[in-house]
Amino acid sequence: EAKRLNRDTISFFKSDMTRKMMRRLELEGDLRRAIESDELAVHYQPKAEIATGEIYGMEALVRWFHPTRGLVPPDEFIPLAEEIGMIVPIGEWVLRTACRDAVELRRRGMPLHLSVNLSMRQFREVDLVERIASIIKETGLQPAALELELTESILMTEAASAIAALNEIKGLGVSLSIDDFGTGYSSLSYLTKLPIDILKIDRSFIQHCGHDGNSATVVSAIINLAAQLGHIVVAEGVETVAQLAFLRERNCSRIQGYLIGKPVPIETFVAQLERWRKIAVALVEPII
């Protein structure tokens, strides 16, 4: 009896593990074909200036529409893409697509600032800077309109080559931001050594700043740190008016979050822009 139970238990775990491994293997194979199969799309989320309510920019966020599984979230496939190296062609495809879209918006009278996420893995490519430069040239986007979002892991690297790459990217006229700031384990001294322009406060702190004193303290500290260092600060994941009021009171300059708008395809973005602007302007109207 015990023996059978044991065998059943093992086969249960085995089948569970097998299922997970199968899914991973399948996703891996599918991901390798996703670009050619035209399954990837770039969505854009608006960013607003708190002082004026102006929609000054947008963040490009990749989407994968799997033919049978439907939408696979980036949190699931980006780590996989990083592991198997596919993030390099995917990241390049996203950058090119987003630059083209930003140029098209500009042509239609909407000169928005564009930010694109860059994976740490892309920094290991020796020709990263040349590739970025060639995409800028090919699409005709003004480098000053482009920002690359990096994670804090870049602050941890002591690799001189990564620091050199950052300086070269800056040299192209592109801005650099630290995404999800506050969640990594970076040494703050790197903030003084790397050519960073913008800090993006992680969503987790913003979400709790209304009811959790520690999160509120962290948010205030990051805003002050950014100001002292001469960096712009963007609050991510702003969902409520109370969060906006908190940020505004502490002189945070920019916000991004569902309160203003969710990531959407470019055509929807264009169609929503005026409505978003009205929402943002109304939200920041001085409270009498």
Ligand code: C2E
């Ligand atoms: P991220 O760069 O920090 O992007 C912000 C994420 O927060 C996005 O999730 C966005 O949809 C979500 N978000 C924004 N505002 C709100 C809000 O008010 N509430 C909530 N609940 N969520 C909000 P998404 O699009 O699922 O992307 C997740 C992550 O995947 C990104 O985090 C980024 O790290 C990565 N990612 C997405 N696209 C790319 C890409 O093209 N390249 C690379 N390397 N990474 C990407």
Ligand code: MG
């Ligand atoms: Mg980002």
Ligand code: MG
């Ligand atoms: Mg983020």
Ligand code: MG
């Ligand atoms: Mg994130």
